[in-house]
Amino acid sequence: MGGERPIPKQVNRQAAQWFAERESGDMTAQDEARFRQWLAADPRHARAFERAAAVWQSMDAPMLAPIPRPARREPGRRMQPARGHRRQWIGAAIAASLALFIAVESDLPTRWRADVMTATGEIREIRLPDGSTAMLNTGSAIAFAPDGRTVTLLKGEAAFQVAPDPAHPFSVKAGKGASTALGTRFIVRQLGDGARVTVTEHSVRVALARKSAVLREGEAIDYDADRLGASRPVSVADADAWTRGRMRVVNRPLGEVVAELGRYHRGYIRVIGDDLAKRPVSGTFDVRDPVGTIDMIQRTLGIGSTRLTDRMILLHC
Incomplete structure (x- = not known):
């Protein structure tokens, strides 16, 4: 059977x-x-x-x-x-x-492993057993040890505010790397087989194989399965805007902005045409209302769209 x-x-x-x-x-x-x-x-x-x-x-x-x-x-009655x-x-x-x-x-394997998951468009904060907090972005999942001091990011993105406990380091694993808090607040986002770590307060040590780097507040670093990149400055206000339901962009290509909004949309949004996808966009947008944000961007840029309900939106000239 x-x-x-x-x-x-x-x-x-x-x-x-x-x-x-x-x-x-x-x-x-x-x-x-x-x-x-x-x-x-x-x-x-x-x-x-x-x-x-x-x-x-x-x-x-x-x-x-x-x-x-x-x-x-x-019988083929339908007109083509x-x-x-x-x-x-x-x-x-x-x-x-x-x-x-x-x-x-x-995605059953992730569901089986996860202690907490968020649905598309959902942003949720939870308290870990040690008193730290984890805020999960849209479509994210984490698992954590019984004491809460070791967290595994299974998918998506999460922001952590760490409860102090010098005797028990707080670490977040993502891919083959690990980020250990030396301060209080940082964000980890899964990128393919690696991750991006952004420090929003104090500092974090990021380790991959035998390499490591210490990030200070306002710095970020990317890594994949084999390579730890170089740290770079970032805007903390932009990096953690999603924790307040916002997205801040300055002269970012429309294609990138739409792709980011698509993470919060239970449907499909796409920009048609390379020239349009490269058009710069600036603003602060509400990720809790991706369709309303797309409508505003469309009006601002004076572009068209083709829609099959609000679940599938194609932006074009």
Whole structure:
């Protein structure tokens, strides 16, 4: 009694891509035939496709095409919309947003390991057993030792305010590195297989393999699996603005700003076009209302958008 076999990540990605191509209206008769072959090749393909459709509907997004059934071929009544760049944008955005949601919902290993997790758009502060506090940013997870003095950042970002206890150092592990508090406040953000450490008060020692660096207030450092970067100055007010539900930017490219806002949005936001993505943006924005912030940026820059509800927003000239 093995039950249903789990769906591999690759199959989920394929299902998201097929769903996107059907919804965007760019499939030819040959594409439809290949899709039907893929659907019938493995029962998990049909399950994955139905899951992609269910995730899309859970985003309050409109269904632009009927859900196919692998057992028999439905007559092709649907008119194929004209091909064009706009349809390609929509298809790519649907695929990316579905893949993102399915990956988040399938993140069971992190859920099993985590003591605390935050959902997309949620910012939450908790008290650790030793009296220190950890504020988790959107889509983040931590695990901690029983005494609270060793924390592992499993995903996302967290800000720590450390309770003093010289006999028991407070450390945060992320990737292969560790950050040990020499003061009281610092932020750790996961970056791929490494992390970024930012000190907002006093100092922190960051160690990776046999290398280490001491950061002072207003400094940050990045590391990956093999390399510890150089420390650099940062604005503390900008770095910890998210702990107050804000995001402060000065002449940052629109693409970067939108990507950062996307962390707080239960949906998909993308800038279309390299020139537009490079356009500088400055301001203080409310990360608790990413759609309202996007609306304000759109009006300020005088640019357009294509939307399938507020869950999927494509900004363009």
